[in-house]
Amino acid sequence: MPKVSQDYLEAQRAELLEGARRCFAAYGYEEATVVRLEEATGRSRGAIFHHFPTKLDLFLAVLERDAEREAARWASGSVADVLAGLAAEDPDWASVVIEQSRRRRTDPSFRRRWSRRTDLVRTALRALVARERTAARLAPAIPDEVAARFISVVGDGLLLQRAILGEVPHAREVIDLAAGALGQDQGAVTPRG
C-alpha cells in the first residue's frame, strides 16, 4: 500500500470539514443527519465517524477550524477588517454557531470542548488590541479589556444580524463608528452621571 503523506491527510480532513460546514449551514445542527453529512462530504459514515466519533465532535472540529481561520485573519487586519469579516459571514453558518452558543453557558462539558475556539479568538483579539495600542489608534483612557469586549460585542451583534437579516444594512458605517469609538477619548471609563 502506498504511504499516505501528512499533507494528503490534512487536505482530506480540510475537505471533509468544509463539506460538514456546508451541511450544518444548510440544515442546522439538529437536521444535519448522517445521510446528509454523507452527501455533503462525499464520504461514507464509516469514513466520517472514524475521525469524529460523534456529530458533536465533527461540529466542534468545524468550529475550531473556523476559529483558526478567523484568528489568522485577525493577525494582520484592523478592527474594521475584523468586524467586516463577521458581517460578511455565511448567514446560515452564523445561525448554527449562534444557536449552539447558548450551550456554552448551560452545558459545562460543552463549554470545555468549545474552549479551544474561545481561546483562539480571545488570543487573536488580544493581539489585535495590542497592535492598535502600539499604533496609537486606541485612546489611552480605554483599557485593553474594555476595547476587546467592545469589539466582541459589536462583532457578535453583526454576526447575529447577519444570521437574522442576511444583509446588515449600513454595515460599513456601523463598523466605522465602532472603530472610531476606540480611537477617541470620550470619558468612557468615568462614572456615568
Place this chain on the structure above:
Amino acid sequence: MPKVSQDYLEAQRAELLEGARRCFAAYGYEEATVVRLEEATGRSRGAIFHHFPTKLDLFLAVLERDAEREAARWASGSVADVLAGLAAEDPDWASVVIEQSRRRRTDPSFRRRWSRRTDLVRTALRALVARERTAARLAPAIPDEVAARFISVVGDGLLLQRAILGEVPHAREVIDLAAGALGQDQGAVTPRG
C-alpha cells in the same frame, strides 16, 4: 354568571404570558412541553390553547408583550439606558429569543408573524434617535438610520453575550463607548481609505 371585567381578563392574560415566558426561558422553545407550560402557568392546556391555538402563537404573544415593554422603556431613556436594559435581560429568555430569531430569515410565514415585534422595536428605536438628535447628543454627520442600526447591532451583541456568558464583562464601559460614539463626529460616513 358574573360579568368578567376587561381588566380582569387582561391581568389573567398577562399572568399566563409571564408564566409561559418563564417556561420557555427554563426549557427552551422545543422542550417547553404542554405539561411544563401547564405547570408554569397554573392553567390547564384547555385554558392555554383556548387563547393561543398553538405553542408558536403563545411564543409570539410573549415576544410581542416583551417588545411592548421594551418600547415603553425606550420611550424615555437614553441610548445607554436602552443598551443597559438589553445587557440585563434574563439570559435564558435571551437565548430563546436568539435561537428563534434565525427563523425570521429562513421562514417567511414566521417573519410575517414576528413583524409586530419588529415594528414596535423599530418605531421605538426611531423615536429614541429623534430624541437624541433634538437633544444634540447625536453628531450631525451620522444619519438617523446609521445611528439606529449601530444601536441595534450593539444591543444584539449585548443580548447574545448575555445569553452565552450570563454576565457581560465591562458592560457599562462598553455601553458608554457605544453611546459616546454617537455623540462624536468621527468621519463615520466618509469612505474608508
